[in-house]
Amino acid sequence: MELVQRMLAGDKRACAKLITAVENNSEEAEKILREIHRYTGNAHVIGITGPPGAGKSTLTDKIVKFLINEGKKVGIIAVDPTSPYSGGSILGDRIRMQDLALNPNVFIRSMGTRGYLGGLSKFTKNALKILDAAGYDYIIIETVGVGQSEVDIIKTADTILMVMVPGLGDDIQSIKAGIMEIGDIFVINKSDLFGADRTATEVNMMLDLNMAVERRPPVLKVVAVKNEGIDNLVLEIKNHIDYLKTSGKFEERRKNNLKIEVVELIEAELRKIVISHTDKENKLDSKVNEIINKEKNIYEVRDEFLNAIKN
Known part of the structure; x- marks a missing residue:
């Protein structure tokens, strides 16, 4: 298929057209995914989740800029909620990261949920496979931000960042039950605000109570808008993938997701x-x-x- 060959050669427009094809569930979708399968499985997939207003888009922007400064290629899939009335989405993440869109080593795709629950779009995995085959070193999936139901990211990502901020009323509303268990790294964004230390302490206490985990997730304080703490966060992301690979968890997680x-x-x-x-x-x-x-x-x-x- 000509589009696939162009995508493999680095053509971003061909990449976009292929994602549109699989997102629209066209007759070509399965044919495309069959053809690109052998080129997939190389990207480090990072999921960024958390409540609305936590600053996920700003955090994504800063992480991507850090990685491309290291010479990496980064794909971004930003999932936005779809209106149950009009069926439309604002897709504001692309606007917030407009300067990144012009970078040849960055590909940004906004996707509406189209009523699909779990924080992702129904076609997120298909878009992810295309970006993976296109040779992006890192693929960041930014979820909708809908709260405790947003656990589908565990079926897709290698490393999951659970982002929260102080001052949301119920300080642990984002780390209850299922959400608490999916985080590989906990990020307290806007940590220059009052209550950041308390939020970090409560997250740490919750993690201490969860004796079932083999690896205790780190809890990091960052101020994404000021670019503070991003270098340490990227280091922890890399440490996590190293842990997965050396412990055998990487292959195990991917096998489970494929099942x-x-x-x-x-x-x-x-x-x-x-x-x-x-x-x-x-x-x-x-x-x-x-x-x-x-x-x-x-x-x-x-x-x-x-x-x-x-x-």
């Missing part, structure tokens, strides 16, 4: 098969009526449909 992706693809195809069978001649409606009338229960109806598919 999840394969199962999700199988589920999607099975769903199409089930829908095609249940929609025939309004069979589902008639079976639902039987359930309502207590003629059958939901498990009997399930078994009937499954047996029909098998036969």
